[in-house]
Amino acid sequence: MPFPATPLARFGLFLVLFGAFTSVTLVTVSAADDPALDSIEASSTPKSREFGDFDVIPDLIPESGPVADATIDWTPAWFVTVGIVSVLTLIIGLKLNAFLALIISAILVSVLVGFDAGAGMGERMNAVVSAFGNSAAGVGIVIAMAAIIGKCMLDSGSADRIVRTAVDVTGEKKASLGLMISGFILAIPVFFDTVFYLLVPLARSLHRRTGKNYLRYLMAIATGGCITHTLVPPTPGPLLVAAILNVDIGMMMIVGAIVAIPSAIVGLAFSIYADHKSPIPMRPLGAHDDRHQPLDDEKLPGLFTSLLPVLLPVVLIGAGTLATTLADGEDRAAVLTTDVEDFDLLAQRFASATEKSPAGRLLASDQITEKQRQRLTRPAQNDVEQQAVVSIINRALLDPDYYSPEAFADVGIPPVAEKLMKTDQVRMKPVDRRRMNRALLDAAYPELIAAQRWDSPMRRTANSLGLWSNPNFALLLAALAAMLTFKIVRTLSWRELGVDVEESLMSGGVIILITAAGGAFGAMLSQTGIGDTIQQYFSGQSAAGIAILLLAWCVAAVLKVAQGSSTVAMIVGAGMIAAIMGGDEPPFHMVYVATAVGSGSLMGSWMNDSGFWVFAKMGGLTESEALRTWTPLLATLSIGGLITTIILSQIMPIAG
Numbered sequence: 001m002p003f004p005a006t007p008l009a010r011f012g013l014f015l016v017l018f019g020a021f022t023s024v025t026l027v028t029v030s031a032a033d034d035p036a037l038d039s040i041e042a043s044s045t046p047k048s049r050e051f052g053d054f055d056v057i058p059d060l061i062p063e064s065g066p067v068a069d070a071t072i073d074w075t076p077a078w079f080v081t082v083g084i085v086s087v088l089t090l091i092i093g094l095k096l097n098a099f100l101a102l103i104i105s106a107i108l109v110s111v112l113v114g115f116d117a118g119a120g121m122g123e124r125m126n127a128v129v130s131a132f133g134n135s136a137a138g139v140g141i142v143i144a145m146a147a148i149i150g151k152c153m154l155d156s157g158s159a160d161r162i163v164r165t166a167v168d169v170t171g172e173k174k175a176s177l178g179l180m181i182s183g184f185i186l187a188i189p190v191f192f193d194t195v196f197y198l199l200v201p202l203a204r205s206l207h208r209r210t211g212k213n214y215l216r217y218l219m220a221i222a223t224g225g226c227i228t229h230t231l232v233p234p235t236p237g238p239l240l241v242a243a244i245l246n247v248d249i250g251m252m253m254i255v256g257a258i259v260a261i262p263s264a265i266v267g268l269a270f271s272i273y274a275d276h277k278s279p280i281p282m283r284p285l286g287a288h289d290d291r292h293q294p295l296d297d298e299k300l301p302g303l304f305t306s307l308l309p310v311l312l313p314v315v316l317i318g319a320g321t322l323a324t325t326l327a328d329g330e331d332r333a334a335v336l337t338t339d340v341e342d343f344d345l346l347a348q349r350f351a352s353a354t355e356k357s358p359a360g361r362l363l364a365s366d367q368i369t370e371k372q373r374q375r376l377t378r379p380a381q382n383d384v385e386q387q388a389v390v391s392i393i394n395r396a397l398l399d400p401d402y403y404s405p406e407a408f409a410d411v412g413i414p415p416v417a418e419k420l421m422k423t424d425q426v427r428m429k430p431v432d433r434r435r436m437n438r439a440l441l442d443a444a445y446p447e448l449i450a451a452q453r454w455d456s457p458m459r460r461t462a463n464s465l466g467l468w469s470n471p472n473f474a475l476l477l478a479a480l481a482a483m484l485t486f487k488i489v490r491t492l493s494w495r496e497l498g499v500d501v502e503e504s505l506m507s508g509g510v511i512i513l514i515t516a517a518g519g520a521f522g523a524m525l526s527q528t529g530i531g532d533t534i535q536q537y538f539s540g541q542s543a544a545g546i547a548i549l550l551l552a553w554c555v556a557a558v559l560k561v562a563q564g565s566s567t568v569a570m571i572v573g574a575g576m577i578a579a580i581m582g583g584d585e586p587p588f589h590m591v592y593v594a595t596a597v598g599s600g601s602l603m604g605s606w607m608n609d610s611g612f613w614v615f616a617k618m619g620g621l622t623e624s625e626a627l628r629t630w631t632p633l634l635a636t637l638s639i640g641g642l643i644t645t646i647i648l649s650q651i652m653p654i655a656g
């Protein structure tokens with residue numbers, strides 16, 4: 001069959017191949033059925049694996065067990081297909097503006113969901129509007145600030161200064177390697193999208209200097225940024241995957257980085273190839289992008305001043321991430337034996353608890369086994385038994401369904417719990433879930449359990465950095481720094497500066513609209529219930545050895561294609577694979593399962609992914625250009641990560 005000529009046809013081919021690949025992998029893993037796993041599935045073990053302090057995110061864990069194909073509801077998959085076809089037809093086929101196409105498709109999918117669930121159409125429209133709002137809340141200010149930073153850094157010569165200094169050190173040939181390494185390092189503490197915005201001005205400036213390789217520079221940044229975004233904590237995705245699979249964070253950082261390096265090298269090679277094969281010109285981002293002529297070397301701002309808009313947010317956000325990670329590591333919400341006033345009374349309380357009481361809810365937690373449940377109802381005789389009791393309570397406190405209005409009808413809900421109950425439950429860290437439930441438990445039994453001492457010096461440090469390390473605020477400071485440098489270097493009046501800033505905001509505004517619409521579209525795809533369909537489908541699988549790595553990769557990949565966010569694909573995927581494994585230890589360290597999940601979450605990025613739009617629009621690429629550069633680049637990183645994971649798991653299993 002000849003290679004399809006049009007971008008649409010090529011993307012169609014990609015989806016078909018991806019589907020075929022997924023099916024082949026599934027057949028492979030199903031063939032590796034392990035009878036031992038079947039018996040685990042049939043047994044009465046709890047849904048989660050039995051882990052130490054960092055436990056599974058429970059609501060994402062499906063019941064493990066074979067599911068007959070016939071019982072799976074495929075309707076969501078049809079709705080997602082309609083969404084995919086709609087977006088591609090409108091954007092690529094009819095050349096409709098991306099914002100309009102995404103919003104129309106989001107409404108279409110939302111209405112289909114409404115028909116299916118019998119919800120009112122007005123309600124479904126509101127669902128799109130609020131998903132758009134949520135998504136804009138996440139990206140709006142950051143993109144606006146990044147647009148200002150980008151323009152000011154380019155026009156003040158700051159980007160030029162950084163690039164010249166870097167090129168003097170490394171030589172022009174290694175410029176893309178430098179960008180890749182910068183993206184790689186910066187995306188460890190800072191979310192990928194932000195890293196990309198901050199480095200794009202450097203790619204533009206480099207291109208102005210070398211007159212070539214624009215696409216290569218952009219892809220080099222994406223390569224470094226994406227790979228650590230999904231493999232190396234403390235960025236949220238891999239951090240939560242490690243927590244869910246009970247992998248030590250230090251181990252995840254080391255092995256994640258080891259897996260990331262070869263993938264990044266392959267990604268860079270692919271970037272060079274893609275740029276060589278079909279280079280893409282650097283287009284002006286705004287109408288008057290070329291108003292300011294390039295400056296001579298001696299007029300450029302100093303290196304420190306030039307770097308400030310990039311370093312300031314990275315240092316601030318990084319410090320916040322570090323302090324929060326250290327404070328979370330203290331796990332101050334965990335119950336200690338010294339917190340329990342009277343173990344005998346506690347056992348009595350459990351023994352006489354009704355189903356609809358706070359103690360009864362804890363006993364019913366799906367995080368603990370029947371044996372552990374019974375242990376709670378018997379008095380603890382000595383230190384060892386007391387320790388066992390509090391460990392069981394701590395495990396039970398990870399139950400996402402601990403709170404129920406009937407059980408807590410007579411208990412005043414503490415403000416901490418109330419606040420945490422309103423946050424995004426999917427992305428909630430285990431440490432916060434335990435904090436929420438512990439606050440409820442403390443409120444229910446103040447005479448039995450001492451209140452948690454959440455505040456520690458480290459937590460206070462993290463809290464005091466809260467404002468400064470907030471990406472919106474950190475980027476605002478960076479934008480101010482970039483504006484001031486621009487004003488001074490070009491001796492602009494405030495009014496002139498205002499004109500330039502307004503221009504950058506106009507291009508930023510369009511990007512915010514499109515990215516938020518992409519988010520709304522992804523959210524509507526999620527609301528079809530596709531997550532449940534995927535979960536049901538995969539929970540019928542069982543696998544062992546290398547097949548478990550393939551399965552972990554596949555689960556994350558399918559989730560990524562279906563809903564767009566790598567972070568969500570990783571979190572949900574890790575929960576699903578933990579359930580499928582049902583507590584069984586693989587013949588290698590669990591960290592490899594985690595890196596397989598992280599790698600899978602890069603597969604098949606398309607128009608429901610905010611990263612796709614950030615790359616396309618901040619880089620000045622058309623949608624079809626992004627589909628044939630960004631999408632295969634991430635697929636390369638994904639497959640590279642999987643292969644490296646498999647090889648390492650065999651030659652360096654670190655099991656035991």
Ligand SMILES: O=C(O)[C@H](O)[C@@H](O)[C@H](O)[C@H](O)CO
Pocket residue numbers: 192193226229230237564565566567568601602605609610611612
């Ligand atoms: O939720 C997320 O993780 C992000 O928004 C992603 O989708 C990334 O930006 C990108 O795709 C790189 O992995």
